[in-house]
Amino acid sequence: MTDMLGSALSGLTAYQRALSTTSHNIANANTDGYSRQTVSLSSRTPEQLGSLTLGSGVQLSSVQRAYDQYAVTQQRSTTASYNQQQTLHALSSRMDNLLSDSEQGLSPALSKFYDSIQAASTDPSSLAARRELLANGSTLAARFQGIDNEFAGINEEINNRISASVNEVNGLSKRIADLNMTISRTVGQGGQPNDLLDQRDAALLELNQIVRVSTLEQKDGSMSVFVGNGQPLVLGSKPNTLQVTTNRFDPTRAEISFAGQGEISGSIEGGSLGGAMAFRDDVLTPARNQLGLLANQMASAFNEQHAQGTDLRGDVGGDFFSIAAIEPQVSRNNTGNATLAVTVSDSFALTGDAYVLRQTDTGWQLRNDVNNQVISLTGDGSAANPLSAQGFSMVVSGNAATNDEFLITPTGLSARSVAVAITDPAKIAAAGNDASAGPGDNRNMLAMAGLESRKILTNGSATLSDGVQAMLGKVAATTRSAQVGAASQGTLLAQATARRDEVSGVNLDEEAANLLRFQQAYQASAQVASVANSLFQTMINAFR
Structure with missing residues (x-):
């Protein structure tokens, strides 16, 4: 009877925990990221009585998440x-x-x-x-x-x-x-x-x-x-x-x-x-x-x-627009005291890209900061022989240490600084620049x-x-490419989420069935315990 009571109590314990797990699943049915948990039951180690092997009940071996x-x-x-x-x-x-x-x-x-x-x-x-x-x-x-x-x-x-x-x-x-x-x-x-x-x-x-x-x-x-x-x-x-x-x-x-x-x-x-x-x-x-x-x-x-014409007063035209000069930017990691002056040598050779001028062990190196391509340089950086490439020239003053760098964006300030340089309408050089101009x-x-x-x-x-x-x-x-990409990835994300939910999501119908199944097993174990207790009381009364 003690074996019977022990088995019944093991069932009560195991199915109580199974019911707790099921109720936990139901409570978290709408919790984002929650993975359904399942109980794994196994029989307890049996008892050996002579030539007989008697079971000793059930145990909860693990609670795993569906993953x-x-x-x-x-x-x-x-x-x-x-x-x-x-x-x-x-x-x-x-x-x-x-x-x-x-x-x-x-x-x-x-x-x-x-x-x-x-x-x-x-x-x-x-x-x-x-x-x-x-x-x-x-x-x-x-x-x-x-x-x-x-x-x-x-x-x-x-x-x-x-x-x-x-x-x-x-x-x-x-x-x-x-x-x-x-x-x-x-x-x-x-x-x-x-x-x-x-x-x-x-x-x-x-x-x-x-x-x-x-x-x-x-x-x-x-x-x-x-x-x-x-x-x-x-x-x-x-x-x-x-x-x-x-x-x-x-x-x-x-x-x-x-x-x-x-x-x-x-x-x-x-x-x-x-x-x-x-x-x-x-x-x-x-x-x-x-x-x-x-x-x-x-x-x-x-x-x-504009410089090829004359204005209403017969003067040669000056600049119609003004733009800011190039301002190279110095790397905060520089250890030398070199400074850089950059001027435009050919406006129409500029590309709009940014460039990094770097002092190497073998001299100055210029590379395109967009595609990392090394640009050929002429000159030595002195005022008499400036470094030249891509429509601009560079003069270095002071001493540069190895790996010192300067960022050059030849047109970086142009849009924010462009302005009409003429205020007097008579200064517009509409006429040709010769004797017949009038x-x-x-x-x-x-x-x-x-x-x-x-x-x-x-x-x-x-x-x-x-x-x-x-x-x-x-x-x-x-x-447009990002729009198409977002739509495509949105579809893939919905599919991936659905696939994850198929495995890990909580199905309330399934949990309701489990709840009923474990409840019945719990009630049956309780009934077994009650019968075991009744038999035990009968035996006690018989020897009283």
Whole structure:
């Protein structure tokens, strides 16, 4: 009877825990990231009575969570990809709308400026027509400045996004490290921390919404987390802290580094953070450089042509537009005292790209900062023999140490600084520069109007209008590609989530059936205990 009572009590204990597990599943049916838990029952070690082997009841051997590592990994990966494409599309759409605006875009202002040149050419002595030309020129310059200011504002927003994302990543890294500590302690004591594992998976999924990470499970149950090119974000119970730093050349450009270690911005991908940085590197910076190139070469072309005419007073035309000089940026890591002066030697050879000039053991090296291509240099950097390449010249003063660097963006300040240099309408050089020039002469004005169809960009490769359309087209193409990518990754994410839920999700109908099944087993065990107790009492009474 004691064996009977023991078996009954083991059943009561086992099915009570099974009922607790089922109720736990039901309670968390709508909890994000929760994995359904299942009980595993096994018979207890039987007792040997002579030649007989008698069973001793049931025991709860384990409580496992329904889990598919492949499905979870796929969900994390597609989450990172979807959030990157979604962020890239949202930011690129803003750029696309800004540049293609039919009222505030660059193309309308450029067309009005050309129209006013044509109008002034029909009556070159009219001061009213000349004032209209100056007004439309100022409007065009203001449009360049306004768009560049918008770009600067978006860049500042990206900086804020990076800062907020880094704080979120650090918070999640600490949470994962704390969970690792508790999980490894529980595993070491022989436990199965199912709910803690779900919490850690949820934190990893949230982390992948911000940035793509890879993971490696350790023998003690902890999970190592890596970011970028394999840099450790979490090792066991120790999180590594990310921090926001400034670019070594540009203090207005935020970068990401490990605390006390190197910069990892170039290896960040996936998630909203990866999308923001991809937008900045692949859309914003190239568009801003192209905008500067358009402003620079428009101003250069008009100034060059304007200088070939004479104004109403018979004077040779001066600059029609003004633009800022090139200001090279010094790396904060430089240890030498060298300074760099950069001047434009051929405006129409400029490309709009940025360049890094670096002092090596064998001399100065120039490389394109966009495609990392090494550019051939001539000269030695002295005032008598400047370093020259890509339409600009460089004079080095002072002593440069090995690995000292300078960033050169020849057209970087052009869009924000371009302005009409003439205030007196009589100063517009509409006439030719010869003896036959007079107040009604419009030869130079017609030549300036002809710049609309002249290929002046980058050594005659395209017109200004072509350059504007190329800039718009690239942004539009990126926007469309990101839109398609976001839709595609959204579908894959929905499929991955459904696949994970098929394995780990709670089915309330199934849990209701389990609840009834375990309840009946519990009640039956209770009945067995009652019978065992009754038999025991009968035996006691028989010997009383």
